[in-house]
Amino acid sequence: xxxxxxxxxxxxxxxxxxxxxxxxxxxxxxxxxxxxxxxxxxxxxxxxxxxxxxxxxxxxxxxxxxxxxxxxxxxxxxxxxxxxxxxxxxxxxxxxxxxxxxxxxxxxxxxxxxxxxxxxxxxxxxxxxxxxxxxxxxxxxxxxxxxxxxxxxxxxxxxxxxxxxxxxxxxxxxxxxxxxxxxxxxxxxxxxxxxxxxxxxxxxxxxxxxxxxxxxxxxxxxxxxxx
Amino acid sequence: xxxxxxxxxxxxxxxxxxxxxxxxxxxxxxxxxxxxxxxxxxxxxxxxxxxxxxxxxxxxxxxxxxxxxxxxxxxxxxxxxxxxxxxxxxxxxxxxxxxxxxxxxxxxxxxxxxxxxxxxxxxxxxxxxxxxxxxxxxxxxxxxxxxxxxxxxxxxxxxxxxxxxxxxxxxxxxxxxxxxxxxxxxxxxxxxxxxxxxxxxxxxxxxxxxxxxxxxxxxxxxxxxxxxxxxxxxxxxxxxxxxxxxxxxxxxxxxxxxxxxxxxxxxxxxxxxxxxxxxxxxxxxxxxxxxxxxxxxxxxxxxxxxxxxxxxxxxxxxxxxxxxxxxxxxxxxxxxxxxxxxxxxxxxxxxxxxxxxxxxxxxxxxxxxxxxxxxxxxxxxxxxxxxxxxxxxxxxxxxxxxxxxxxxxxxxxxxxxxxxxxxxxxxxxxxxxxxxxxxxxxxxxxxxxxxxxxxxxxxxxxxx
Numbered sequence: 001x002x003x004x005x006x007x008x009x010x011x012x013x014x015x016x017x018x019x020x021x022x023x024x025x026x027x028x029x030x031x032x033x034x035x036x037x038x039x040x041x042x043x044x045x046x047x048x049x050x051x052x053x054x055x056x057x058x059x060x061x062x063x064x065x066x067x068x069x070x071x072x073x074x075x076x077x078x079x080x081x082x083x084x085x086x087x088x089x090x091x092x093x094x095x096x097x098x099x100x101x102x103x104x105x106x107x108x109x110x111x112x113x114x115x116x117x118x119x120x121x122x123x124x125x126x127x128x129x130x131x132x133x134x135x136x137x138x139x140x141x142x143x144x145x146x147x148x149x150x151x152x153x154x155x156x157x158x159x160x161x162x163x164x165x166x167x168x169x170x171x172x173x174x175x176x177x178x179x180x181x182x183x184x185x186x187x188x189x190x191x192x193x194x195x196x197x198x199x200x201x202x203x204x205x206x207x208x209x210x211x212x213x214x215x216x217x218x219x220x221x222x223x224x225x226x227x
Numbered sequence: 228x229x230x231x232x233x234x235x236x237x238x239x240x241x242x243x244x245x246x247x248x249x250x251x252x253x254x255x256x257x258x259x260x261x262x263x264x265x266x267x268x269x270x271x272x273x274x275x276x277x278x279x280x281x282x283x284x285x286x287x288x289x290x291x292x293x294x295x296x297x298x299x300x301x302x303x304x305x306x307x308x309x310x311x312x313x314x315x316x317x318x319x320x321x322x323x324x325x326x327x328x329x330x331x332x333x334x335x336x337x338x339x340x341x342x343x344x345x346x347x348x349x350x351x352x353x354x355x356x357x358x359x360x361x362x363x364x365x366x367x368x369x370x371x372x373x374x375x376x377x378x379x380x381x382x383x384x385x386x387x388x389x390x391x392x393x394x395x396x397x398x399x400x401x402x403x404x405x406x407x408x409x410x411x412x413x414x415x416x417x418x419x420x421x422x423x424x425x426x427x428x429x430x431x432x433x434x435x436x437x438x439x440x441x442x443x444x445x446x447x448x449x450x451x452x453x454x455x456x457x458x459x460x461x462x463x464x465x466x467x468x469x470x471x472x473x474x475x476x477x478x479x480x481x482x483x484x485x486x487x488x489x490x491x492x493x494x495x496x497x498x499x500x501x502x503x504x505x506x507x508x509x510x511x512x513x514x515x516x517x518x519x520x521x522x523x524x525x526x527x528x529x530x531x532x533x534x535x536x537x538x539x540x541x542x543x544x545x546x547x548x549x550x551x552x553x554x555x556x557x558x559x560x561x562x563x564x565x566x567x568x569x570x571x572x573x574x575x576x577x578x579x580x581x582x583x584x585x586x587x588x589x590x591x592x593x594x595x596x597x598x599x600x601x602x603x604x605x606x607x608x609x610x611x612x613x614x615x616x617x618x619x620x621x622x623x624x625x626x627x628x629x630x631x632x633x634x635x636x637x638x639x640x641x642x643x644x645x646x647x648x649x650x651x652x653x654x655x656x657x658x659x660x661x662x663x664x665x666x667x668x669x670x671x672x673x674x675x676x677x678x679x680x681x682x683x684x685x686x687x688x689x690x691x
Contacts, residue, residue, distance in 0.1 A: 040297035081379035102361015119292035141290040142361025
């Protein structure tokens with residue numbers, strides 16, 4: 001059984017934001033609008049965290065695409081009172097929207113701030129409403145949601161492979177963010193397969209995981225040349 | 228005494244009347260002569276509460292978006308007030324149980340009010356997490372799909388146990404007083420005759436009541452301690468900076484008892500004035516309680532100091548960010564306000580006999596109640612606002628709905644007291660009576676038993 005993981009090469013990332021846009025389209029994320037964004041309720045499963053360092057004259061801007069890191073020991077799953085968030089057999093942290101009571105304890109417990117909450121009933125202005133992806137369920141107000149590693153694409157690939165009586169090939173599952181990345185900075189695959197591209201990148205000397213010290217064992221790796 | 232008086236002397240010794248009829252009239256005045264003030268106050272309070280629910284209806288219609296909550300500050304007033312109100316509830320049952328257990332004779336006019344606070348405030352506090360749910364209609368999932376591994380479930384268990392125990396603990400010592408009201412013909416009669424549980428003051432009944440009270444008072448202490456410990460665990464069990472602390476359990480319990488005693492003092496001073504109880508709630512009762520309050524204030528400071536010094540000295544980036552957010556950042560006013568209200572004001576006012584008067588105690592107690600509310604705010608919001616990731620600090624501005632529910636909660640607290648005072652005596656009449664009949668001789672006996680044995684009575688082994 002696969003153990004899905006992701007490697008993001010920060011040295012390749014240009015900070016273009018395609019991954020955010022693709023994720024929104026793919027996963028039917030609500031368009032909360034500028035007013036809600038002002039209120040710090042921006043709604044993304046993946047977002048670019050911007051860090052500015054250096055002096056005003058020589059500022060360095062660094063973008064980190066941040067998403068749920070799909071911990072193997074997820075702090076959010078531990079605290080959920082109703083088993084609405086869980087760790088699947090393939091290592092994806094899922095959310096059961098129909099069971100979630102909206103207490104937001106998982107959001108408070110997540111050290112990566114990866115989860116978002118539907119403060120109002122989700123809305124899509126104009127044409128966007130007709131463009132929703134039929135593979136991904138819509139959420140209602142009052143529940144928490146999060147990145148699923150595009151698990152509907154994983155399911156699709158698994159069915160395809162089963163029909164053709166073979167294993168899922170490396171690179172067959174591509175989440176929307178990875179697919180849209182013009183710099184090919186994002187690689188997705190099976191971490192348990194030593195031949196896979198993602199394991200090769202995860203073994204790179206440039207690779208690290210966010211906040212490894214917390215013992216959450218994330219499955220998202222960042223690659224970055226250290227100074 | 229009224230014509231309906233039905234105590235049957237053959238069933239047991241009739242109560243002696245050391246407590247004069249006029250005393251009893253004063254103690255039962257709130258029940259027997261409620262007057263128009265009761266109606267006015269109740270109406271005002273009910274209107275305030277209705278207003279709060281009208282505001283809250285917007286949240287029911289549109290969702291939690293009508294609050295000031297956001298990402299990352301996903302918890303605000305509802306959770307702050309949950310922790311705050313449940314903290315206040317520790318006044319009651321815990322204090323009354325400890326005072327009963329330690330045979331503190333001065334407890335007699337205090338315990339009833341303390342127990343009422345617990346029950347009223349616990350009901351209000353326990354309701355707050357429901358207000359905070361995105362999908363309150365799915366609340367019962369906690370029972371059908373509950374995970375006992377989640378600290379929230381520990382809370383549900385602990386708070387419901389405490390609510391049960393403290394309700395029983397309030398009701399049991401109330402039975403003889405309800406019987407007294409029944410015998411005096413207070414209305415509605417069905418209420419008192421039903422609730423008096425056929426109390427006839429027989430020796431057997433008194434024995435059962437005493438034994439049951441003793442069991443409850445011992446049972447209630449560990450439950451009360453567990454309640455605020457597991458509330459602290461909601462925060463301490465996460466990895467978040469400012470929350471992940473081993474002293475949170477005792478820190479919360481100390482803060483809870485601290486705020487509880489302060490709220491008790493405020494209530495006692497107000498009710499003493501309103502119902503003319505000066506002869507029963509005397510300066511000495513306040514002096515004793517205020518010394519307890521002073522000790523709790525010092526303990527609170529000790530815990531706070533340890534908590535913040537550890538964070539500062541360790542200098543861990545995530546922790547220090549929360550630390551300075553409180554010390555010098557946007558939460559400096561709530562933080563230093565908390566230190567002034569919880570430590571400076573009470574310690575100054577309660578340390579000196581000249582200021583340890585009823586007005587001084589009132590000021591200190593109100594300061595502590597405000598300070599402890601600020602403490603809850605300082606715990607919940609700054610940690611959420613400062614995530615570990617390199618994100619800008621979050622902000623939180625409570626909306627009108629949240630303020631409305633806060634005021635509504637306070638009004639419910641007042642209404643709880645008004646309604647209780649309308650139907651039941653605020654000071655335990657039979658316990659005061661018992662005190663006058665037996666306490667002096669019992670205390671004298673007890674003190675005599677502490678004194679050194681006389682030579683001729685001592686066991687022979689030790690005299691050689």
